[in-house]
Amino acid sequence: MATEMLRLFDPTLDQQTAPPEESLNLIPIYRNPKIQGGILPGCYYYLHVAKPGLDVPLATQKEQPDYGKEYLTGSPGGKPDYFRIHINQYNNVETLTCLTKQAFPCENFICLYGLHERFLNNMVSRFNEKLIPDFYEFFRETWCLALYHDRFSDFRDEVRELLVTSPGVGMDSIEDKVREVVDEDVPMNDAQKKQLLEIYASSGSKRAVETRLLSFLSYNYYHLPMYAKPGMV
Incomplete structure (x- = not known):
C-alpha cells in the first residue's frame, strides 16, 4: 500500500506493475502492549x-x-x-x-x-x-522513578548493545559467551551462573554498564535527583 500511495505524491517515480519483492511476506513484529x-x-x-x-x-x-x-x-x-x-x-x-x-x-x-x-x-x-x-x-x-523516565528505554537499548557487540576483532561478545555456556533446553544451574558472572566482571562489561548507568543518571539528574551519584558522599 505504501508503494501505491507514494506514486500519488511523487509522480517522477517509475511506474511499477507490482510491489518490490522486499515488501512481500513481511511479518510485523509488535513490541508495544x-x-x-x-x-x-x-x-x-x-x-x-x-x-x-x-x-x-x-x-x-x-x-x-x-x-x-x-x-x-x-x-x-x-x-x-x-x-x-x-x-x-x-x-x-x-x-x-x-x-x-x-x-x-x-x-x-x-x-x-x-x-x-x-x-x-x-x-x-x-x-x-x-x-x-x-x-x-x-x-x-x-x-522506581527512573523506570518511568522517557529515556529509560534508550538506556536499556544502549546496555543491550554493549552486551551483544564484540569488544574487539576475534573476541566473543557477552551474548556469545552466554550461548556457549547455556543450553536452551536445560535450565541454568548455579555453576553456570557463577561462570557467567565471572566472565561478565572480568571482560570489562560490568564496568561499561555501570558507566552507562551513571551517565544516564547524571544526564537526567534534573528529573532524577533522588539517586546517589559519585561525589555525593
Missing part, C-alpha cells in the same frame, strides 16, 4: 496491559507449561486495592491488571511492561518475603 483502561461503573479505575496477540481465556493460559507465575495484592473492592502482575517464564512482566477506586498513574504503570523483575527492585524475592503488601504503594516509591 495491548492497553485497555477506563472508569467503570461504581467509580472503579481499571487498567489492563497485556502482550500483543489474540485474546485467550485466562484459564487456558494458566494451563500452559510456560505460563510463568502471577503475583497480586489486594482484592476487587477490598483493601489494599487489586493489583495483579503476571511474570512469564523469562521473569519479564507480561501482564498488569489494576482495579481500584483511587486514581493512579497509569502511564507510569504501563512502563513496567516487558521489564525483568530484577529491574523492579527484586520484586519476586521481596514479594515472597512478604515485603510488598501493596503494589500501588510499592510502585509509587522513589526507587
